Amino acid sequence: MSIRLHFWGAAQTVTGSSHHIECSGRNVLLDCGLFQGHRQEAFDINSHLALLPEQIQRQSDDGLSAVVLSHAHIDHSGNLPSLVKLGYRGLIYTTPATIDLCGPMLRDSAHIQKDDADFLNKRDSVRKSMGLPYGRGPVPPLYTLEHAEQVMQQFRPVLLHQPEILAHSTKDSGFRVTFTNAGHMLGSACILVEGTEHGQTTRLLFSGDVGRKNLPIIRDPDPSPAADYLIMESTYGDRLHQPIGPVKHKLAQMVHRVTARGGHIIVPAFAVERTQQLILLLHQLIDEKAIPQLPIFVDSPLAANVTDIFRDHREEWDGEATAFYAKNEDAFGWKSLRYLRTVQESKALNDVRTPFIVISSSGMCEAGRILHHLKNGIGDPRNLVLITGYQAPDTLGRKLVEKLLEVNIYGEPIRLLAEVESIGELSGHADQQELLAWMAPAVKTLKKVFLVHGEPDAQTVLKGEIEKHYGLEVICPKRDDRFEIV
Ligand SMILES: [Zn+2]
Numbered sequence: 483m484s485i486r487l488h489f490w491g492a493a494q495t496v497t498g499s500s501h502h503i504e505c506s507g508r509n510v511l512l513d514c515g516l517f518q519g520h521r522q523e524a525f526d527i528n529s530h531l532a533l534l535p536e537q538i539q540r541q542s543d544d545g546l547s548a549v550v551l552s553h554a555h556i557d558h559s560g561n562l563p564s565l566v567k568l569g570y571r572g573l574i575y576t577t578p579a580t581i582d583l584c585g586p587m588l589r590d591s592a593h594i595q596k597d598d599a600d601f602l603n604k605r606d607s608v609r610k611s612m613g614l615p616y617g618r619g620p621v622p623p624l625y626t627l628e629h630a631e632q633v634m635q636q637f638r639p640v641l642l643h644q645p646e647i648l649a650h651s652t653k654d655s656g657f658r659v660t661f662t663n664a665g666h667m668l669g670s671a672c673i674l675v676e677g678t679e680h681g682q683t684t685r686l687l688f689s690g691d692v693g694r695k696n697l698p699i700i701r702d703p704d705p706s707p708a709a710d711y712l713i714m715e716s717t718y719g720d721r722l723h724q725p726i727g728p729v730k731h732k733l734a735q736m737v738h739r740v741t742a743r744g745g746h747i748i749v750p751a752f753a754v755e756r757t758q759q760l761i762l763l764l765h766q767l768i769d770e771k772a773i774p775q776l777p778i779f780v781d782s783p784l785a786a787n788v789t790d791i792f793r794d795h796r797e798e799w800d801g802e803a804t805a806f807y808a809k810n811e812d813a814f815g816w817k818s819l820r821y822l823r824t825v826q827e828s829k830a831l832n833d834v835r836t837p838f839i840v841i842s843s844s845g846m847c848e849a850g851r852i853l854h855h856l857k858n859g860i861g862d863p864r865n866l867v868l869i870t871g872y873q874a875p876d877t878l879g880r881k882l883v884e885k886l887l888e889v890n891i892y893g894e895p896i897r898l899l900a901e902v903e904s905i906g907e908l909s910g911h912a913d914q915q916e917l918l919a920w921m922a923p924a925v926k927t928l929k930k931v932f933l934v935h936g937e938p939d940a941q942t943v944l945k946g947e948i949e950k951h952y953g954l955e956v957i958c959p960k961r962d963d964r965f966e967i968v
Contacts, residue, residue, distance in 0.1 A: 484968040485677040485684050487713075489959040490532035491515055492557070492935040496717055499558045499935055502532035503686070505677035506655035507543040509533060510648060512550050512673065512688050512713070516560030516591065521598050522617075528561055528624050531568065539569035541649075548648040550659055551576035552690025553670035554583035554754070560591050563629035566636065573638040573649050577661060579669030579795040581637045583754065586787045588630040595623040642671065642704075654681050665693030665703030666910045667755045668791070668798050674707050684967055685927075689714040691935065692912040692920050696726045698759040699792065701800045703912075706924040711967050714921060716936030716958075718913045719944025729907040730763050730772075736866060736903060737773040741837040745864030748900075750852045750879055752845035753785035756870050758792045759908055760841055761814050766806065768816065775818045781828050781842040781851050786821040789814050825851075832858050845871050847878035856882075857891040865900040870908060914944060918951060930967070931956045 485505045491498030491513070498517030503510050517527040531538065538546050549565065551574055552558055562574065562584075576584075599621050609616040640646050640661050648657040657677055664670040670693060675686045687709035695702040706712075740747050751757045757780060767773045780786060793814060796804065807813045822828050828851050831840060842852040856878070859865045873879035881889045882902050888895050912920055921931075931954050933941045938958070945956040959965070 484679065484966050485686060487686075487932070487965045487967060488532055489932070489934065489963045490961060491517060493959050493961045493963065494936075494938050494941065496935055496937060497557045498527065498561070499552075500532055500561065501688070501713060501934070503657075503675065503677065505657060506679045508547040508648070508650055508656045509537065509545065510548050510550060510657055510675070511546065511565075512675070513552055513558045513690070514549055514561045514565050515558040516556050518557060521602060525598070525602075525621065525624060528564060531561070531565060535568045538565060541570070541572040543650070546570055546572060547650040548572055548657070549574040550648070550673055550675070551580060552673060552688065553664065553667055554580045554587055555667065555691070556587060556591055558690065559584055559588065562633045563588060563592065563625035566632045567625050567629045570636075572636065574633065574636050575638050575640050575646060575648065575659065577642065577669045577671055578639045579791070579798050580671075581634075581639055582791045582794065583669055583788065584637070585634055586784055586791075587754065588633055589627060590784055592623070592625060592627040592630040595625055599623040653678070655679055660707070662704040662707060663701055664690050665695070665697065665700055666691040667693070668700060668795060670700075672704070672706065674709060684711070685709040686711045686713065686967065687924060689920075691715050691717070691910070692917060693910055694723070694726070694912050694916055697908070697910065698762050699800065699803045700798055703920055706921050708927045709924050710927060711930050711932070712921060712924060712928055713932045713934055714917065715911070716917070716933040716941045716944045717911045718909070719917065719933070719936050719940040719947075721913050721940070722915060723909055723913040724907045726907050729905055730767060732905060733763055734767050734772045736868065737767070737776070737839070740864070740866045741774060741776060743864045744837060745862065745866060745900075746837060746859055747839040747866045747868055748852070748855050748859050749839065749841040749868045749870060750845055750847045750856075751841050751843060751870050753782050753843045754788050755910060756845065756908060757782070757785040757841055757843070758789055758814060760870065761789065761819070762803065762806070764839070765810070765813065765816055765819075768818070769806075769810065777838040778819045779822055779831060779838060779840045780819070781822040781831070781840055781855070783823050785841070785843060786823060789821070829854065831855065845879070846873050847882065853891055857894070857896060860889070860898050860900045861896055863899045863901070867900050867902045869902065869904040871906075872909070914947060917944065918947060921948075925952045925954065928952075928954055930954065932965075933958045
């Protein structure tokens with residue numbers, strides 16, 4: 483009686499979450515995330531999945547029986563369309579909110595795949611015409627909109643705390659899963675997987691991404707259930723976050739400072755979760771009369787669609803958001819807030835001279851409408867750029883955080899004269915202490931911990947802390963490492 487673990491994505495890195503488990507001839511994928519990195523490298527990595535194409539096509543014993551998805555972030559869900567492209571027609575188990583979020587997110591990802599393939603093909607044809615070395619000929623997109631739509635047909639909603647027997651499993655052999663609330667984003671879950679062979683059961687807990695207490699909108703993470711083995715994320719295994727409490731006051735101070743000097747606040751924010759958190763915090767501040775009723779624009783069609791999904795899933799809200807909703811007709815809408823959908827509406831903001839706040843994506847300022855707001859706004863010292871999340875090296879967002887004197891936007895050098903502020907308090911990932919606290923209830927029964935979804939430095943520090951505090955064996959698997967657990 484045992485479960486075979488096969489680590490594939492997010493192994494000693496933070497992106498492309500995907501782990502393959504096998505028990506009694508049933509293969510299951512935990513997550514099928516997109517590896518995000520440089521175009522060519524990402525294309526190569528994402529084209530290969532943990533199982534062979536013939537295993538993926540065979541949906542029975544020795545084939546892929548089921549997929550279990552922890553949450554909608556693209557680094558966990560974004561390679562599902564590749565799976566259906568290879569012929570997978572089985573079920574994908576996840577929460578109702580995650581299913582709804584995957585709709586706009588996977589469609590958006592399909593558009594990005596097309597743009598990336600177009601970019602690589604155009605670059606190669608230019609090189610070829612100049613007699614320079616070029617790639618391997620025209621590349622198709624990793625997947626298309628049709629593949630993303632097909633994924634939506636294969637979801638099977640799972641309710642929290644309700645055990646579910648996966649396809650092709652029985653009570654005596656195969657897999658049973660129980661989802662618990664991860665408190666990381668709307669719909670996010672930790673998953674207890676029970677693998678049974680010859681009537682004997684091994685319990686494996688997959689953390690997905692672990693959230694934090696007191697984040698706006700969503701409920702706090704559930705305590706970890708008892709398990710024999712744990713696969714846990716380690717994104718911030720070497721870091722401690724600022725407390726979330728003071729963030730609203732900080733936001734109010736910025737609004738007062740900038741409106742007093744007649745400037746604009748430009749907020750690059752991820753369209754999912756961070757944008758909705760900011761909308762709710764600003765709504766609360768206006769309600770409390772802590773800031774004036776200045777115009778606020780959410781300039782991202784994706785964010786507008788995702789906000790509708792947040793409205794639809796009140797079962798995911800915490801007590802504070804629910805109480806706020808009881809007093810206000812719409813937690814994510816009020817008279818001075820506008821969602822901009824058309825490009826014309828977005829560009830019209832260039833001519834507004836009075837104070838306003840614009841929240842737009844992409845969150846790391848790599849593409850999207852945020853670019854023209856930054857191009858138009860960062861040369862004015864009255865304005866403020868508010869960075870609300872992690873900025874990867876080499877992104878425009880990182881250059882703004884580092885307050886370079888000049889940055890390039892649309893190929894044009896622009897002096898950075900606007901004020902730049904960062905708030906890291908809204909991070910959806912547990913920090914080192916929060917991870918240790920989250921896993922504590924499971925420690926008594928755990929035999930081993932596997933750390934995933936973290937850079938090697940963060941993993942080394944967290945491994946040391948788990949060994950020191952709990953005396954458990956900790957392994958940081960590499961891509962394609964295999965283990966047998968009993
Ligand atoms: Zn996540």
